[in-house]
């Protein structure tokens with residue numbers, strides 16, 4: 071694996087974490103009028119998967135969208151502006167965190183309905199198949215979403231039609247305390263691994279640690295290649311552990327969470343193999359901080375939409 | 390005991406508790422219903438056990454459908470939807486199976502089930518987390534649709550809903566959950582189809598439901614020197630107390646309908662149509678609707694506010710029909 075690829079993975083994760091810490095700060099100051107699922111601790115999945123995607127490929131995301139959108143290469147300025155409900159955001163302040171769409175980077179899109187984006191993403195894959203353009207689509211969802219009828223139906227149809235699609239299930243269930251929508255007194259899954267379902271639908275599936283970005287990069291690479299070659303979909307499952315962020319912009323995880331921190335894990339490896347010197351590390355962090363600060367300045371300095379704009383965009387004008 | 394004051398969610402919790410005590414066939418399930426931070430259901434699992442109170446996976450189609458089946462086989466399920474918007478995932482089970490099984494079976498089966506759903510805008514959450522949608526349920530024949538606006542009604546209407554042999558959609562405004570009001574400790578029922586005369590007046594009738602009732606009362610206060618406003622809360626939109634509405638308009642001659650749901654083909658249109666058909670001769674002015682325009686609710690708080698009915702818009706509507 072090239073040095074540069076490793077450093078890009080590191081940078082992508084640092085960028086996501088720095089951006090989310092920036093969001094936390096704005097929320098605490100009352101400048102970002104939204105609550106949404108944070109991706110802190112899961113950065114490796116989006117970074118490792120998106121490293122194989124081109125601008126023409128799409129991803130579909132969830133209520134925990136920041137990492138997916140950023141790793142796909144969306145503009146930080148427009149993302150922050152959207153989260154701050156500004157007119158200069160991707161969707162003129164109408165989407166917020168749950169419904170962000172950025173066609174330019176193929177981030178299509180966040181979704182407020184658990185499991186809601188998965189069938190749509192199969193549609194992006196279908197478009198690639200019909201246009202024969204070699205593109206692929208990636209569908210992110212949680213283990214909770216994995217049970218939804220629409221998700222199960224899409225696994226079936228995608229396999230039947232051999233769509234150029236990669237299903238990426240981020241499973242937080244085994245590692246964290248019971249969360250929103252997760253089992254409290256009854257299990258929500260009767261099996262340990264969501265990927266075990268892949269075989270039943272006729273596609274390859276496998277499960278991996280979500281805090282090991284190099285492994286994610288490797289298995290996602292295979293799945294994306296398979297999809298591009300017209301061999302059909304794959305179901306990848308990554309165990310993830312959501313960890314605490316902070317308002318001070320630190321990207322380091324707390325001591326007791328370091329084992330699950332993908333940034334920490336990669337840094338140790340890259341320091342050991344000489345890829346990441348303190349100077350390069352410092353440079354990457356500084357550059358990402360500068361970009362996030364710029365996004366915040368852009369968002370806060372941007373105008374609100376005019377109230378009357380609420381009525382725009384219900385239909386395509388002039389169609 | 391009528392003086393005891395509790396919150397809207399505590400009232401709902403108490404209705405569950407008392408009905409589950411009374412009838413072992415009452416069961417409850419939905420996402421996170423056993424969680425201690427969900428006021429309407431917390432403590433029920435500890436009290437009634439995990440057999441009767443179950444957390445479900447995030448699979449609205451299957452657990453709502455299971456409510457229908459369990460109801461057909463003699464249980465009285467209360468099924469909770471975290472937000473009504475999520476019910477759209479399960480349109481078939483709600484609008485086909487739950488609503489119509491009784492009729493389609495020629496009365497051979499019945500579906501004594503309650504679908505409880507939180508609803509409502511005002512939290513800047515965007516179009517999949519803010520809607521009201523009760524008009525969709527009211528549109529489909531076969532389901533009763535209940536919209537409690539205060540803790541007293543919430544308890545009494547939920548007990549009625551659980552005892553009803555028909556499917557009932559019971560809609561709780563998410564921003565009402567902490568509002569307080571007097572609620573008797575003993576079990577009681579509030580009948581369906583009987584409107585609540587919230588305020589008596591002689592110039593204008595406002596028909597209004599849910600959280601909007603409070604706003605209509607504020608607007609009526611604001612204009613009390615200009616107009617004597619009567620406020621009617623139908624409490625259930627199916628069945629609807631047409632008589633109360635028509636009698637009131639017979640007295641005032643003016644009608645404002647306030648509705649948090651989208652305007653087109655919605656509850657506000659229904660009330661306006663009923664009055665146009667059956668009370669036209671009493672009208673001294675055009676009917677005025679204050680509903681959410683036909684625009685998906687946006688995330689931006691200012692845009693959202695621009696669309697929602699509020700105190701000022703209701704006051705403007707009162708002035709309009711008085712002019």
Ligand SMILES: Cc1ncc(C[n+]2csc(CCOP(=O)(O)OP(=O)(O)O)c2C)c(N)n1
Pocket residue numbers: 107133134182183184185211212213214215216242250251252420447449471475478
């Ligand atoms: C259809 C639907 N049902 C319920 C919800 C409420 N909800 C939002 S996030 C969530 C939990 C999702 O769990 P999972 O898919 O595992 O994703 P995670 O939060 O673990 O990343 C729930 C129940 C929703 N947004 N949509």
